[in-house]
Amino acid sequence: MLDAQFFRVWMTAMAAAVEREAARLTDLDSAIGDADHGSNLQRGFRAVAAALEKEPPLTPGAVLALSGRQLISTVGGASGPLYGTLLRRTGKALGEAEQVTPQELAQALRAGVDAVAQLGGAKPGDKTMLDALVPAADALGESFEAARAAADEGALATVPLQARKGRASYLGERSIGHQDPGATSAALLIDTLADVAGDAA
Amino acid sequence: MLDAQFFRVWMTAMAAAVEREAARLTDLDSAIGDADHGSNLQRGFRAVAAALEKEPPLTPGAVLALSGRQLISTVGGASGPLYGTLLRRTGKALGEAEQVTPQELAQALRAGVDAVAQLGGAKPGDKTMLDALVPAADALGESFEAARAAADEGALATVPLQARKGRASYLGERSIGHQDPGATSAALLIDTLADVAGDAA
């Protein structure tokens, strides 16, 4: 069972991962975007970590919902509302339970991912974060490690794609050959989840 | 004896010399000035050549006076009024004679150089065109070749000087170690005079 503590650790670990990977995410974004994805998420997850520390929510759902709200209020850009919605809607789907099963998380994540797709209007294959999130949500029912593998693979698979959403779409065919920054950070989010689950096991 | 034709050839040869050396003059000016001395003189001596061709003046004095007026009306910058005054006042000093001796030219050039010193307020050693013009005017009484040597030497001798006039003076000690562009073009003017005199001889 996964409790609020588990989710707080996940979010904090994600904040640390973003610090570590920020430059790489920004570099990816400079190739086909506007060179801010790393600093965007840095700003957001620093706020998440601070908020969770200040007043730690007591349920898994509340942890994610608070994290999502923080992202919405601090990130801006495309990734702020999208990641914010992902976490908020996943949190909402988890309800008020004090503990949740990995299966329940998988289902809730699916709801969060659907909300991202609805908000941004993207589909898998459009070279966005969904290319990592959708397969990860699918695989999470199986295991954390399967979700990690699916997310990583999904992120890598964005390289040959032509972007159809977000700034990268302005480049047309010139977006081909670069890995999508949002898919990369989404894989980081799932990787971190799997790390935390591995440590907890 | 030097006639109007001699002076027209001198001015035309100077126009050609400026075309040839413009990039070098501008480079010198970019080290301690504003990178325009070459193009300034190019603009001016093209206008001189065109004016002399259009309505060739009939006396040495008139050739130089017209040339000076052209420089004043087309060059701008520091060198426009200074070179313009040099030629105008040299021309004026030559009077209305149809032919002049090298001695008369030397005297007239001295008057022109004095006018430059008065207008710009510079003295030899200030790292300006005067560092070539003053010794050249002094040596011209002796021979054209002596004037050439004196001008070239004077221009070279500006390298170790600290500028006290013109833009280069803003640099303070950083002007040391660079040859003055105006002294360089002044040497070019005297070199050209010596060339033309050599060809005429």
Add this chain to the structure above:
Amino acid sequence: MRMLINVPESVVDDALRGMAAAHPALKVDVAKRVIVRRDAPVNGNVGLVSGGGSGHEPLHGGFVGPGMLSAACPGEVFTSPVPDQMVRAAAAVDSGKGVLFVVKNYTGDVLNFEMAAELAEDEGIQVARVLVNDDVAVTDSLFTAGRRGTGATLFVEKLAGAAAEEGASLVRVESVARQVNESSRSFGVALSAVTTPAKGSPTFDLPPGELELGIGIHGEPGRERRAMMTSREIADFAVDAVLEDLRPTGPVIALVNGMGATPLLELYGFNAEVQRVLSERGVSVARTLVGNYVTSLDMAGCSVTLCQIDEELLRLWDAPVETAALRWGR
């Protein structure tokens, strides 16, 4: 890094403090990142709010004031602001007649303004939104996020702002804004890449002697790279790209815009070429604005925006405006 900054993290806050000091006619909330005209809310007037990533100055903060925007929300550099800012701005300028959000068509701006509109309506503020999407370099199709919002933003903000200043209803101000956007098209060219404070090096590598055609205002590379072109050739290319899409049937207002690092001397020279090609194409130009208005930090380059006008839009263009960056006609 050749930047006049302290640290990348404080660039926007520093700029807002500097704006506050320079423009007493603006209320600048540095912490909350909202720039509001001092006399807001203006009784009887619709509020006009825009915003977007920083780095495009004077857009948007420089356009706040009588006759143009009521408030602006600056985001981080090249990052759209967050909904909290827009809600705060809407609350500050709403006189009860409602608020129009002017949103440049970028995924981030669209999503954040969308969330803000919902939140503001929850607070009882009537909100309408207009998307600006004028950049013909991006095809408006299912395969892109749609045309970007660039130079036309200035036209929308000026003309809708003039309507709002006259006391027009929200419906009317929105319809002016929509008409202006639909009547405007832009095309941009970069002679150099952008260096953002966060990244500290150019966002793409553009060797001297080459240029990017069809760039946006966020340091994204363009659609195509070519060997350097003359001002004349660039004007032909950009104006024709705009005209092909706009197909104006009447006079236009022209914005000949610098991307930030192109000297005004060059921009004016470019304007001469823009006017030449417009006259060759039989397009009559009612008004021309030349300058750095919708910029991309230290990018060298330019863009051309044309807005086809009718008598009413021309009247609104000539109407008084009193902002940091645009002023006339009082």
Add this chain to the structure above:
Amino acid sequence: MRMLINVPESVVDDALRGMAAAHPALKVDVAKRVIVRRDAPVNGNVGLVSGGGSGHEPLHGGFVGPGMLSAACPGEVFTSPVPDQMVRAAAAVDSGKGVLFVVKNYTGDVLNFEMAAELAEDEGIQVARVLVNDDVAVTDSLFTAGRRGTGATLFVEKLAGAAAEEGASLVRVESVARQVNESSRSFGVALSAVTTPAKGSPTFDLPPGELELGIGIHGEPGRERRAMMTSREIADFAVDAVLEDLRPTGPVIALVNGMGATPLLELYGFNAEVQRVLSERGVSVARTLVGNYVTSLDMAGCSVTLCQIDEELLRLWDAPVETAALRWGR
């Protein structure tokens, strides 16, 4: 070369054609290179004429109009104009009350305006001249050409222009101009060199990570090169350099000026630091102007100019002005 030009030779002519198209309130004689306000000569008013090398736009042409310059004479890039232009300008604006030449203190400008003054007086025009020499980076001594004219030119042109617009006599306009110059000092910093069209490569080599302190506006290197400084450090250095020379005993107007390629976002941030150090030094700031006004083509960098004012100068500053680049208060 990353320039938006046709050929280096036509840069100034092209720009003048572009100015003419953009500003119907100006009479631009492209061939003769004179920019005159359309209603000149204005009966009963002294004419105010300035000029200098091109590449400093909007200075001077952008400051022609009611309340500021009557006419401007643009030279080649970084090259002072020729006397013929100034004489023509003087003749175009003289209403019989005389003409004041505002001359930046560079050998070229000084000599050409001097010749022009003689020629204009031969034509029966009464001419006075004021030298602007505000740059504290250059020691005003026998060993230099004297302090350069930089940012204070804007103050002289605005304040003397306001006096002229009110119908003040030539003696009075000249004395305002002289007072403003004596009450103003500047200091400039470059973060990059300049590339002139004629040369096509940077006028000096400034590696990233270094800056030049005490630069002029013609791409000349400064007095000293240092490792890159923060905005805060630059503000301390520049403001202190100015204050040390000016020693103001009352309020000042501050011009926080961009050299051309520094983004407005950075300039506003720099202004915040300038205001901070001024307040730390106990100097009160009555008005602040932030923007690219006295530029050096594509140079990145900034300058600070302070002008100590009295009530009369403040009134003249606030007086209406209506030019391409400065407008307020009508």
